[in-house]
Amino acid sequence: MNRNQSVYDGVNSHGSFARVNPVLRLPYGWKFTKAPAGVKVFFTMRHGGVSEPPYESLNLGFHVGDDHEHVIQNRRALSEALGIAPAGITSPRQRHTSRVMLLEHDEQVGAGAYGEESFFDPCDGLATALPAAPILLQFADCLPVALMAGGPRLAACVLHAGRRGIVDGVVRNGVAMMTDQFGVRPVAITAALGPAIGPCCYEVGSGIAREFEARFGPEAVAGANVDLAAAAIIDLKSAGIPPENIHLLDACTCCNHELLFLSPRRRDRPPRRHRLDRKTRWRMIQIRDTDFGKLHDQLFRNAKTRNSWKLKTRNHTDEKTSISLATEASLPGR
Numbered sequence: 027m028n029r030n031q032s033v034y035d036g037v038n039s040h041g042s043f044a045r046v047n048p049v050l051r052l053p054y055g056w057k058f059t060k061a062p063a064g065v066k067v068f069f070t071m072r073h074g075g076v077s078e079p080p081y082e083s084l085n086l087g088f089h090v091g092d093d094h095e096h097v098i099q100n101r102r103a104l105s106e107a108l109g110i111a112p113a114g115i116t117s118p119r120q121r122h123t124s125r126v127m128l129l130e131h132d133e134q135v136g137a138g139a140y141g142e143e144s145f146f147d148p149c150d151g152l153a154t155a156l157p158a159a160p161i162l163l164q165f166a167d168c169l170p171v172a173l174m175a176g177g178p179r180l181a182a183c184v185l186h187a188g189r190r191g192i193v194d195g196v197v198r199n200g201v202a203m204m205t206d207q208f209g210v211r212p213v214a215i216t217a218a219l220g221p222a223i224g225p226c227c228y229e230v231g232s233g234i235a236r237e238f239e240a241r242f243g244p245e246a247v248a249g250a251n252v253d254l255a256a257a258a259i260i261d262l263k264s265a266g267i268p269p270e271n272i273h274l275l276d277a278c279t280c281c282n283h284e285l286l287f288l289s290p291r292r293r294d295r296p297p298r299r300h301r302l303d304r305k306t307r308w309r310m311i312q313i314r315d316t317d318f319g320k321l322h323d324q325l326f327r328n329a330k331t332r333n334s335w336k337l338k339t340r341n342h343t344d345e346k347t348s349i350s351l352a353t354e355a356s357l358p359g360r
């Protein structure tokens with residue numbers, strides 16, 4: 027991915043995320059390996075679940091029209107892999123805002139665990155210091171940001187950072203929640219940024235790009251494209267989080283759309299560069315993940331035959347399909 031270097035100075039982009047072995051453990055995804063003790067962060071891919079097209083296969087969202095029982099099964103697999111209770115998975119209704127809320131009462135834990143009617147109040151960030159309170163937010167192209175702090179001030183905050191929310195300050199609000207509510211110093215915060223549409227593919231038009239530039243400076247913009255991760259990093263750094271505490275999983279949802287859920291809008295009209303990206307990606311994965319090379323070949327072949335490339339979407343207008351992220355905050359020793 028072609029990123030503007032100065033924003034990324036000091037930021038960790040390799041080696042902080044371990045791809046979960048798809049044979050031994052389901053679901054497919056990345057585990058954040060630099061989380062403080064007591065916090066787990068996991069980014070799922072789209073494979074390893076039971077949902078059928080166009081939700082294949084690890085859809086975790088009740089709100090997109092998928093078979094309810096399939097979603098339950100997928101969530102159960104995720105819970106088993108992470109060692110969390112499916113009944114405690116808490117999810118808000120996401121709205122592309124900058125609103126971050128506090129998950130502070132035991133009776134709020136598990137909101138949205140079995141259906142959208144019980145979703146947590148609308149917001150795009152949830153913060154908690156409760157023990158064993160897994161938070162799951164869902165993403166297509168938007169940027170997942172997990173903030174965490176260990177030790178005596180154990181706390182975590184998960185943010186759904188889309189273009190709108192980032193401009194409006196969802197990242198700043200998340201950091202403020204950690205510092206103001208939980209008394210965590212910015213230098214003690216670790217941030218993990220998951221897969222999102224990259225500056226390679228995220229063309230937004232000149233008006234929005236100019237808005238981005240006005241808010242974040244030229245480094246978050248490349249022509250008519252914007253760089254969500256750069257914008258988030260700019261806000262994280264300016265809030266006092268040291269760059270070495272910021273970890274970026276550098277995977278573009280658009281370039282890797284067979285591995286990751288992508289906005290249906292974009293899926294209907296794949297950018298021209300896809301053809302090239304697909305080839306590049308095959309090679310990249312074989313080089314980077316030698317031990318997984320064969321498995322991924324197989325996975326991609328299946329994905330190809332099963333069509334994710336030429337997906338037709340049916341009533342599938344909600345872009346938050348389901349890259350998901352679960353964060354568990356638990357007290358040390360639990």
Ligand SMILES: [Zn+2]
Nearest residue numbers: 226227278281
């Ligand atoms: Zn891309």
